[in-house]
């Protein structure tokens with residue numbers, strides 16, 4: 385059995401859908417990963433072979449003013465899951481982020497590039513990566529720019545704003561790979577099925593700026609919204625973000641044969657599904 389922790393979140397719900405009958409999902413109403421006792425209780429009771437951690441404190445700006453909560457959930461929570469899974473001989477699969485990098489490399493990041501988070505969220509997620517090692521049988525999957533049917537995300541925000549405005553300003557100087565949670569779930573399952581360990585990068589293929597992504601969303605949805613440009617400095621959010629943090633997914637493809645589709649075709653598939 386595969387236990388998905390954070391199963392009510394955006395990725396967790398699609399992860400459960402992709403796993404199907406072999407999955408059991410729990411969220412904060414059944415387990416609080418900030419408590420070792422709560423985490424051990426659920427893992428000992430359910431005795432999974434694999435634990436996939438999709439639980440996190442994901443409010444990047446909120447983390448700046450709630451650093452303690454960020455470290456408790458994203459850092460210590462992973463230590464608890466690692467210890468609990470190790471105790472029963474289960475593998476821990478942990479989902480992490482491109483925000484462990486500073487975005488200054490200028491080309492796609494590979495798995496063993498040096499980390500240097502710019503904000504509290506990235507620091508707490510990096511702590512989680514390190515804490516995953518409490519279970520030697522662990523797999524870390526870094527991803528980025530997620531969207532899916534079951535959570536707040538950029539695509540849904542753009543579609544909502546399209547109903548309110550004719551013109552929007554969207555940042556041009558942050559580059560990444562928009563990634564559909566369904567495609568990511570298949571990538572994680574491919575890694576699990578082929579028994580991979582260590583760190584992997586997984587994101588939809590290709591890259592764009594948030595501005596280009598917004599334009600693509602409106603084009604694919606047939607919405608006549610004008611998209612103006614702005615810089616990250618002009619947006620002035622509490623948390624600093626990496627400017628160029630695309631992830632090289634070559635290791636995933638080499639070791640599993642699985643390649644995530646290009647981000648634009650994933651967006652099309654998502655919008656089709658959303659409209660059915």
Ligand SMILES: NC(=O)c1ccc[n+]([C@@H]2O[C@H](COP(=O)([O-])OP(=O)(O)OC[C@H]3O[C@@H](n4cnc5c(N)ncnc54)[C@H](OP(=O)(O)O)[C@@H]3O)[C@@H](O)[C@H]2O)c1
Nearest residue numbers: 390392393394395412416417439440442481527528529530
């Ligand atoms: N979203 C992105 O763009 C993005 C990008 C890169 C990486 N990631 C990573 O991908 C993973 C999934 O992200 P997501 O966007 O699907 O997150 P999400 O929608 O925020 O889901 C996270 C889930 O974890 C639960 N949770 C929070 N604190 C918990 C606790 N103490 N114990 C147990 N469960 C708890 C949340 O419950 P509540 O909602 O009740 O708090 C929620 O159901 C995370 O590891 C995230 O860091 C996300």
